Amino acid sequence: MTSNQRSRPLTQWNLGAFTYSASGNSSNTLASPPEAKQKEAAKPPATPPPLAMPRPSRPKDPLPPPQIPTLSENPWSTYEEVLSFPKRQVCLARRRGNYAELVNVQQLRQDPSSVAHVVETVNRVIHPSFLHLVRCYRYANRSFLIWEPTEFSLTQVLGSACTISEVEIASIVHAILKGIQHLRDRGKALATLDNDQILFTEAGAVKIAGVERSCDIDPSVMNADTLKLRKLAETVLRLMKKNGAHHAWSPAAQGLPEKLRTEPLDRLLQDEVFTQSNDGGELKSLVSVVNKTAFHNFGFPAQKENPL
Secondary structure: OOOOOOOOOOOEEEEOOEEEEOOOOOOOEEEOOHHHHHHHHHOOOOOOOOOOOOOOOOOOOOOOOOOOOEEOOOHHHOEEEEEEEHHHOEEEEEEOOEEEEEEEEEEEOOOHHHHHHHHHHHHHOOOOOEOOEEEEEEEOOEEEEEEOOOOEEHHHHHHOOOOOOHHHHHHHHHHHHHHHHHHHOOOEEOOOOOHHHEEEOOOOOEEEOOHHHOEEOOHHHOOOOOOOHHHHHHHHHHHHHOOOOOOOOOHHHHHHHHHHHHOOHHHHOOOHHHOOOOOOOOOHHHHHHHHHHOOOOOEOOOOOOOOO
16 A cells, blocks of 8 residues: 555544544644534624723832841840830930941830731831831840831921921921822821821931821722821911911912812822922921920930840
């Protein structure tokens, strides 16, 4: 038998609506029989499924945030206490051997799992408007959170004898709004926004404390109250009163409290009152003056090697 002759007829397998033909001299093909084509043509066109309303997508961070280290050692082997802030339940400390490196130390007596949740929450919402958590220590059944240093809170600003400018108010509000926006975009909101939570660094940056207590919130209930915009409007009015009843504020500044109560957050951030504010140091002089004129409730530690 030659190579061009076959010992048996061409084999075909019927697989439902298709027939598979095996040929030694050609590639395999799938063929649809005529009756299957007729049935397919007689079918009515399929009705497309209804379009689903797109859900708003939350922005994804381009890179995962760096993990906040947790150390199982005595923090007072690394730091020594300098000043205490009784109302804030933290103390100012400096690194042993490098007195220029200052931190705020917060001592917690919570369950380790609760502290781990705090650290995880802070790590997931890192933003320049929030107080930076440097590291966490666990030692002798206690936890110690090491925060970046700050000079004072908005309470001291309100209690100082200095006046305040429109640019300074705008810089404070703008930084807070950006932090609120960052949380909102992740389905969260600040639990509270008290004056003691709004802190100032030596360089004039505004930092919101308490982000570890932020809570999840549904977009349907996000408004001026739940996002703490109404609370921020009250703070702006208190700041403006520092300059006296006869101070001449611009129309943009006068309208800011009402806009905080009524306008959407994204529109607020584009308001003209913030055009002169870029959070690049407008508050440095305010920090210097408040440090000289405000009353600070400091407590000095006893002279001992280890505060534990």
